Amino acid sequence: MLTPLHFRPLVPLAALLLLGCSSDGAPPPAEDVPIGDHAIHADVQLVPDEDGETLTFLTPALSTFSMPASKVAGRPYLVALFTGGFDQGVDLDLHHEWGIVPDDLRISYTSPRKFFNGPYDVSVIVYTETEITDEIRADFYGVVPRSGELSAFTLSQDRVKPGDPKFSNGVIRVNVEDADGECRLENRHDPADVGASLTDTVLTVP
């Protein structure tokens, strides 16, 4: 459930080079440059157990793991948006946003309105253990989530359209199709319905 972390801005650099130079070195016609006008939304609602104070999550091994809701509220989160099928630990994000989990345990993210039709992958990490410093926020590389931290997850690749690349573990596929893309996540953990529990959910990182 690693968050996609980053090396150097390889993808943006490569994209800029592709956009900036045609094969003979001349700039391409402006109409060849794709400019989208759609945003991507991620809405994460962490739902406490009946006691209202405990949050329960599935682990990748399908056991459950609980922690006080008070341990999650006020903690930093990172939402990052990637080109669909990106390589974790290799490709840079298209956009990301740091925030603090509010008391109502709802994370709402909206990207800039600049994306065109196609597949995108969204990562959401809640850092319940790692202290996120200004240095980390400024680092190209991001930070690896530690055991017990939280990551978006969906198992099924059903949202992958024919011809599109698959997505890796720990991200959610969002397709932009002539409208804003969106995903809605919840900490699903019903062991009696594993399929649903591993769809658009939030898991504990081992």
Next chain:
Amino acid sequence: MRTSLALPSALAVLCLAACSGSDSASRTIDEQWPVDPASGLRVTGLGPVPPLPEWEDNPDTEEKRSLGLSLFADPRLSSSGTVTCGNCHSPVADFQSNTPLDIPARSLPDIKPTLPRHSPSLINLVYAETLHWDGSESRLYESMVLPFAEANMNLTDAPKGDVWTIDVPAAQQKLHAKLTQEIPGYVPLFQDAFGEDITQTTPEELWLLAGKAMATYIRIAVSRDAAFDAWNAGDDDAMSDAAKRGFSLFVGDGRCSSCHGGPMFSDYDFHNLSLLARDDDGNPVDTGRERVTGAPEDMGAFLTPSLRRVNKSSPFFHDGRQAILGRVIEHHAGPASRTDPNHDPILDGIPKLDIDQVSDLIQFLKALAGAPIDEALLALPVKLPE
């Protein structure tokens, strides 16, 4: 936010290089590596992924493959009833989990302790000459079924939380009971696959049959026909200029091919990269190859992983400690890899690499990724045996 003062200058340099028409350095690399008429390759030692091996003692059949998939995907074969091979080696994610360390059945329902080592991708495993991070196994059939005896699936009586003990005889007994009594639907599947009545076989014999079936299944996990392979066969346009520069470094000053050579980009040998972790008392957490040989010089040495589709298998190293491929390269090329007095001397000859060189190497590594596995082969069984 994530910006860098170094970015404008790097961008300018790369733009200048890219906008000056075709990359002369790249053309030079093409010319430096002409195709050898005898082999049809520019670099014979980095040849393509060969055809699937023929196993005389285990011919490939659809019945075995189907049985192997069921064994791979059946949670009832774990002590917890929730863990499968696919938990750590997910078929939809290059047969790995993108997780530093995974949770074994022996820890459940807790999430600790995790397995002591990172679960590697099983891509191209059928070609591996040596298996496991410490080389403790070289037999594929036995390796495929061994996790039932390890903490992973935990078919033993080892104490909860013990992630090192392996009791193969105990696991053989339990697997035999599960496959012949608890889930008798497996009996006809083994009959179809091997012509054997497993109710009449010994636990040791059934263990090997299960390993053969799972090894047959994992023959689907092959990645071939990467961009590099096309370039290596003579197609100048198959790799980007950056990837070609990365290749030149890979086989040249970077000395990467000293260990990451051969069709799988692994020498299947063991090297000390100064990755030996120690606990609070200063004791080694995992001595690596030394656990197998007992030789002090093997302390901290681990198996060289294959680099085919390495861009899809973050995190990296034997304990998954590094998630960033660029930082893995920097580790090899920097002082961090030489802190252990017992580090591999090959590392001493690697020069410090600048950001552009690291970027080029990454582009080359991405060019080692062959096509993804056919979706149809990755489908889970519609119905498990009853």
